[in-house]
Amino acid sequence: MRKWVWPLAALALIVAGGCSSSGGGFSERKSDQAANVLRYPIPNNPTTMDPAMVQDGDTIDLLQQVYEGLVGWGTNNEPVPLVAEKWEVSPDGLTYTFTIRGNATFHNGKPVTADDVIFSLERVTNPKLASPVATAYLDDIQGVVEKFEGKAATVSGLKKVDDKTVSITLKRPTPYFLGKFTYLGNAIVPKDGPPADTTITETAQMIGTGPFKVTEVLPEQKVSLAANEAYWGGKPALDGIERLVIGDALTRLSKFKNGEVDMVNLERQDVDGLKNSEFKDQLVYLDRPAIWYVAMNQLQYEPFKKKEVRQAFAMSINRERIVNEILGGINQVANGIVPPGVPGHRENAKVLPFDPAKAKEMLAAAGYPDPSKMPALTLTFRDERPDIRRAAEAVATDIKTNLGVDVKLQAMEWGAYLDKLNKKEQVFYHMRWAADYLDPQNFLSHMLATNAPENKLGYSNPEFDRLTGIADREMDSAKRLPIYAQAEDIILDDAVWVPIYFQRDVELQSPRLSGLRESLFGHLPHTTTQLK
Missing domain, CATH: 3.10.105.10 (Dipeptide-binding Protein; Domain 3)
Structure with missing residues (x-):
């Protein structure tokens, strides 16, 4: 759903829960721009740090670096395996059987198991958690609506086959199920990580399987990520990512011009002025x-x-x-x-x-x-x-x-x-x-x-x-x-x-930047992104 919050009270809890504070703004960034850290702005505080609660595109772009589902999008705009290495569909189109990657681990080093998958899907459908996206993206699965409405204790369509295999049974054949199942709200989290019935409010709970880990949250300033060296797909080329919270469009553009960020999404009013500027070759249309x-x-x-x-x-x-x-x-x-x-x-x-x-x-x-x-x-x-x-x-x-x-x-x-x-x-x-x-x-x-x-x-x-x-x-x-x-x-x-x-x-992308993976949906996780 890529709508376009994250209450400051929740941000304060996250910071208190383990994020350090370095203070300051962004003016000092230019001097260390050679560091292997991708910097680009987000126009508002992330709306949540919990994949089960995410509704908007800006926050999805951030959290997809940290969390993954069994499947996601590829550069061919088709669903591809992520935490799952493969899946099979029954002849009647009702049952999807997913095999979990043997080398998929969480940021805390624990291997991903079928129990984690089932916990994650039971959690997002927990009526006490009250996820705003649960029924929108999982209602094709048997028992999801009943669980979310408090009429059942568990989702009947989820089954653990063995430690590395999970089956999901649908109510009826659904031609778009895999595409729908890519939604980040279906991300896999460890069963001993976030609470089952309340949203994530501490960095210690922000554990995914993605190519980057959250290291710092500064409300109204930035969110910092570090590369996951044990990522199942191999360590990313970047050492980290910084998402700078910059609400003003002119400030975002100014920081790109000053070399303080590596890419920026443009407002239409700014595009004409850039077409004949020194930045004209850095304009990208998507x-x-x-x-x-x-x-x-x-x-x-x-x-x-x-x-x-x-x-x-x-x-x-x-x-x-x-x-x-x-x-x-x-x-x-x-x-x-x-x-x-x-x-x-x-x-x-x-x-x-x-x-x-x-x-x-x-x-x-x-x-x-x-x-x-x-x-x-x-x-x-x-x-x-x-x-x-x-x-x-x-x-x-x-x-x-x-x-x-x-x-x-x-x-x-x-x-x-x-x-x-x-x-x-x-x-x-x-x-x-x-x-x-x-x-x-x-x-x-x-x-x-x-x-x-x-x-x-x-x-x-x-x-x-x-x-x-x-x-x-x-x-x-x-x-x-x-x-x-x-x-x-x-x-x-x-x-x-x-x-x-x-x-x-329309984006400005620094010539330092290469290896971006694209799909129609936007930038894919920065597994191959590089900075010169």
Whole structure:
């Protein structure tokens, strides 16, 4: 789920639990930049240090260096073995049998066993832990929902075959199961490590199998990692990684220019100025399977219960202007929900057109001929990201100009934003969803089916549920993709989301940097990354 918290109280516990404090800022970093430590910023404090709780892309990028699941993503955008060296699937497609690597060990030196695997999956589904991602990524396994709802003591679909073998039985054949199972929330932790029913709050509990180990956490400053010399895939080329917490985009860029960080993700407003600069050859463009959209919560705002109101809002927003003028034309206008790179993407799905005159007619027909009589409305968005703010401002301006509806703007700290979203209290919001696995199910039924874990806005359409239910179970790709296309058209017509753009990242990467492993999802763990 790569949404884009980590409360300072929890950070303080982690620091007290074993992290040293060196104080200071970043100005002294340039002098020791020859050290074999990769430095790059993270725009906010990590939201958690517990893989079972992680929801956002920035924190996943950090924690994937530390924790691993049985499977993960490869550079070919396909699931590959990680802690598991192989897997087998039963002829009926229901049972996956994973064999654990003989040389896979935790950071504390203990070998990974089947007991650790079962503990980890039982832990993430423990209702007392209350993981926000458990049912979203494990609900295909027999007994997960029952365990999470407190109706069963254990997950019935998990079985220890022997010390190095685990079997997982699904409720039904699921064509996207392995892709879904790569999610970092399913990472393997030692059974004698983190508590089974509370989140990780101490560095001593932050034990994974990944290529790097956490050594230091300084709130609002940095998280430091050291290479795992006993990593099953071989010691990384880097000695360590430092993730510097830098909220301001201009400061992030300045630190790259000064040689204090090795790569940085750019805001669109900065790209044009770099194209003809000394850094032009260090610009890297990366397409991502992600969509930025505006969502309308029917649970919190009475007018959004009417399809015509949602359609009016959608048709009042000039997406072409936002993408090509305000954001510089780097991203691709989203003419659908399913992004490029994901099977089932269509260049021209049935998105509602920009039509201000029709939008006014529809709003009036829905019972709001005088837009000033509509209840007060605020568009919320993540703070500290200029691109997000600029898009939100444009949306609010379009709605005021083309519909006459006043929309206030509220930037929110990322942690508070996600907390409100999880409680289904975000009313009108600008948000991103990035693929966890390359399947339209991750963007359609996973997000917007009536009982979907990620449906935070009260949307329900029986025909959409029927179609996605059929497609979710169909194993033949040639048959299931057209069914998803029908479901996507329903979503677009219902105007549950207003698609704005498909994401394209732009980074500056230092010429010192080589060996980065890439996938559509982003940078893979830095097992082969090198610094000159």
